[in-house]
Amino acid sequence: xxxxxxxxxxxxxxxxxxxxxxxxxxxxxxxxxxxxxxxxxxxxxxxxxxxxxxxxxxxxxxxxxxxxxxxxxxxxxxxxxxxxxxxxxxxxxxxxxxxxxxxxxxxxxxxxxxxxxxxxxxxxxxxxxxxxxxxxxxxxxxxxxxxxxxxxxxxxxxxxxxxxxxxxxxxxxxxxxxxxxxxxxxxxxxxxxxxxxxxxxxxxxxxxxxxxxxxxxxxxxxxxxxxxxxxxxxxxxxxxxxxxxxxxxxxxxxxxxxxxxxxxxxxxxxxxxxxxxxxxxxxxxxxxxxxxxxxxxxxxxxxxxxxxxxxxxxxxxxxxxxxxxxxxxxxxxxxxxxxxxxxxxxxxxxxxxxxxxxxxxxxxxxxxxxxxxxxxxxxxx
Amino acid sequence: xxxxxxxxxxxxxxxxxxxxxxxxxxxxxxxxxxxxxxxxxxxxxxxxxxxxxxxxxxxxxxxxxxxxxxxxxxxxxxxxxxxxxxxxxxxxxxxxxxxxxxxxxxxxxxxxxxxxxxxxxxxxxxxxxxxxxxxxxxxxxxxxxxxxxxxxxxxxxxxxxxxxxxxxxxxxxxxxxxxxxxxxxxxxxxxxxxxxxxxxxxxxxxxxxxxxxxxxxxxxxxxxxxxxxxxxxxxxxxxxxxxxxxxxxxxxxxxxxxxxxxxxxxxxxxxxxxxxxxxxxxxxxxxxxxxxxxxxxxxxxxxxxxxxxxxxxxxxxxxxxxxxxx
Numbered sequence: 001x002x003x004x005x006x007x008x009x010x011x012x013x014x015x016x017x018x019x020x021x022x023x024x025x026x027x028x029x030x031x032x033x034x035x036x037x038x039x040x041x042x043x044x045x046x047x048x049x050x051x052x053x054x055x056x057x058x059x060x061x062x063x064x065x066x067x068x069x070x071x072x073x074x075x076x077x078x079x080x081x082x083x084x085x086x087x088x089x090x091x092x093x094x095x096x097x098x099x100x101x102x103x104x105x106x107x108x109x110x111x112x113x114x115x116x117x118x119x120x121x122x123x124x125x126x127x128x129x130x131x132x133x134x135x136x137x138x139x140x141x142x143x144x145x146x147x148x149x150x151x152x153x154x155x156x157x158x159x160x161x162x163x164x165x166x167x168x169x170x171x172x173x174x175x176x177x178x179x180x181x182x183x184x185x186x187x188x189x190x191x192x193x194x195x196x197x198x199x200x201x202x203x204x205x206x207x208x209x210x211x212x213x214x215x216x217x218x219x220x221x222x223x224x225x226x227x228x229x230x231x232x233x234x235x236x237x238x239x240x241x242x243x244x245x246x247x248x249x250x251x252x253x254x255x256x257x258x259x260x261x262x263x264x265x266x267x268x269x270x271x272x273x274x275x276x277x278x279x280x281x282x283x284x285x286x287x288x289x290x291x292x293x294x295x296x297x298x299x300x301x302x303x304x305x306x307x308x309x310x311x312x313x314x315x316x317x318x319x320x321x322x323x324x325x326x327x328x329x330x331x332x333x334x335x336x337x338x339x340x341x342x343x344x345x346x347x348x349x350x351x352x353x354x355x356x357x358x359x360x361x362x363x364x365x366x367x368x369x370x371x372x373x374x375x376x377x378x379x380x381x
Numbered sequence: 382x383x384x385x386x387x388x389x390x391x392x393x394x395x396x397x398x399x400x401x402x403x404x405x406x407x408x409x410x411x412x413x414x415x416x417x418x419x420x421x422x423x424x425x426x427x428x429x430x431x432x433x434x435x436x437x438x439x440x441x442x443x444x445x446x447x448x449x450x451x452x453x454x455x456x457x458x459x460x461x462x463x464x465x466x467x468x469x470x471x472x473x474x475x476x477x478x479x480x481x482x483x484x485x486x487x488x489x490x491x492x493x494x495x496x497x498x499x500x501x502x503x504x505x506x507x508x509x510x511x512x513x514x515x516x517x518x519x520x521x522x523x524x525x526x527x528x529x530x531x532x533x534x535x536x537x538x539x540x541x542x543x544x545x546x547x548x549x550x551x552x553x554x555x556x557x558x559x560x561x562x563x564x565x566x567x568x569x570x571x572x573x574x575x576x577x578x579x580x581x582x583x584x585x586x587x588x589x590x591x592x593x594x595x596x597x598x599x600x601x602x603x604x605x606x607x608x609x610x611x612x613x614x615x616x617x618x619x620x621x622x623x624x625x626x627x628x629x630x631x632x633x634x635x636x637x638x639x640x641x642x643x644x645x646x647x648x649x650x651x652x653x654x655x656x657x658x659x660x661x662x663x664x665x666x667x668x669x670x671x672x673x674x675x676x677x678x679x680x681x682x683x684x685x686x687x688x689x690x691x692x693x694x695x696x697x698x699x700x701x702x703x704x705x706x707x
Contacts, residue, residue: 119609
């Protein structure tokens with residue numbers, strides 16, 4: 001049976017292999033602009049053939065980090081190694097690293113063909129070879145009929161593919177992509193995401209992608225590095241980042257979440273119990289937490305992991321009661337906003353499994369909320 | 382009824398789709414609108430003070446001299462039997478071709494203007510580039526310095542060059558004092574002085590359009606070129622230079638066109654024997670009082686300049702699909 005790309009990706013986990021050599025190694029890199037610290041002591045290992053996403057809000061330092069990898073900015077301190085070579089102070093034109101710019105930066109006075117051929121000409125590749133490689137690459141990104149057009153005669157999606165072709169035709173060891181899909185509309189973006197993954201797998205190039213769009217990061221990447229205030233706060237696979245966030249920032253940044261502040265009232269190696277101000281019943285979590293009893297912790301529960309029902313749950317833990325304030329029907333699922341007695345609003349999503357449900361939940365109904373003991377994520381910072 | 386038929390039909394057609402006659406559209410265009418009013422004022426100005434004098438000059442160029450006031454014969458005259466007689470003297474233009482004085486002065490003027498334009502470009506491009514790349518605070522000061530000479534009269538600045546260049550002027554005295562030379566160098570009344578004068582006076586006209594163009598250049602294009610293996614110098618040749626071509630052409634036009642007809646600088650700084658078309662025109666008009674020949678010289682000069690400009694604009698129009706102007 002043929003394996004799907006997704007299966008291959010699941011097996012592709014070089015970061016768990018202690019013998020694997022990282023392809024890109026960022027060592028304690030810091031970049032300051034005057035007093036402002038844009039990138040703060042970042043250490044990062046990225047392996048060959050990965051699609052690594054740097055994810056963060058605007059101004060978190062992700063683009064500066066990318067620009068240092070490309071050689072456009074010099075780090076204030078720290079080193080970068082690519083394929084074992086120290087490239088920290090190498091000018092961009094000597095590095096075998098290409099970048100796809102957010103604005104695409106296509107040369108406006110050159111045709112599509114000339115744009116793509118630019119890098120090969122710089123490498124002094126022979127003319128017939130240039131023609132062949134440019135034609136192959138343009139076929140791959142499905143721009144065959146547009147070779148003689150100038151960039152301003154192309155649509156946004158076509159320009160994006162010219163930029164990709166231009167960056168890939170020289171067979172770089174590493175491709176840096178700065179918000180590659182930000183300028184495309186939603187439908188085209190989704191389509192292009194999968195196309196990018198296919199091209200990356202065909203060519204076997206390592207990708208480092210900068211994005212602020214968590215959905216884009218989730219679909220594209222083998223691993224995500226979440227950045228905040230110039231620091232990398234967590235590195236992990238998309239599911240690790242979503243299900244096991246290590247801090248309140250990551251929990252709230254990725255997806256939506258219900259956050260309950262509380263104190264540890266029972267702290268055992270196998271389980272903990274948390275008393276929150278907002279809910280009467282304690283939150284019971286079926287795994288240990290490394291924190292002192294009585295310490296303030298946050299229990300985060302994803303909306304899709306909360307069950308909503310009319311029956312009072314049997315368990316003394318892990319339930320709450322609220323009034324339905326708002327319902328949003330999204331097609332595949334419905335979002336319910338419930339207000340607890342404390343005033344806190346809890347978000348619950350339920351898949352719409354049946355086309356027609358008897359006895360639907362309606363506004364102003366008092367409902368019981370409950371969740372499994374494995375659902376809450378407990379974070380201490 | 383047959384008369385009313387089409388009218389009823391017209392009425393049934395929805396108003397936006399109603400076919401408009403040529404006359405109707407023309408009439409609609411004549412209706413006073415804000416934009417028409419605003420654009421018509423400068424056009425009226427050009428009509429009155431450019432096109433009309435040009436037509437007068439053109440008329441004189443086809444005339445012949447006479448000792449009278451005005452010193453040329455009328456173009457139209459009443460002949461017998463109520464016939465308007467038009468006398469077109471083409472002799473003035475023939476004279477321009479016959480006498481090699483005019484040819485040679487046209488040639489000198491064009492050479493001087495071309496060399497000066499090239500020198501302005503060579504000096505002005507790096508300056509414009511440096512200004513465009515400097516940080517915004519110093520950029521404004523640098524631009525101000527470029528425009529500063531305009532605050533003094535043009536004539537005064539040319540006179541200042543006489544003071545600098547003459548045999549007992551500042552430069553010669555300075556070099557004599559240093560002992561670099563033991564007798565003054567003849568600089569004034571040479572071609573060298575003319576080039577200095579023209580390049581100095583017209584340099585801002587080269588720098589400003591170049592700056593306006595270079596300042597707009599998207600710097601990520603240069604980063605993209607560097608990223609694809611292009612050294613800074615190659616990026617300049619392959620990206621910056623071709624994209625600044627409209628600025629180069631604009632700057633060269635602004636220097637070349639007035640430099641061809643330049644009169645003041647050659648007559649104040651240059652060799653009196655140097656034949657430039659502006660000076661020939663002046664002599665013809667004021668010394669010889671031959672208005673028709675002077676007009677013919679002016680018309681010929683205009684044609685010399687207008688034809689290349691029109692050709693340039695033609696190429697620009699056909700290239701505008703090519704996207705040099707974004």
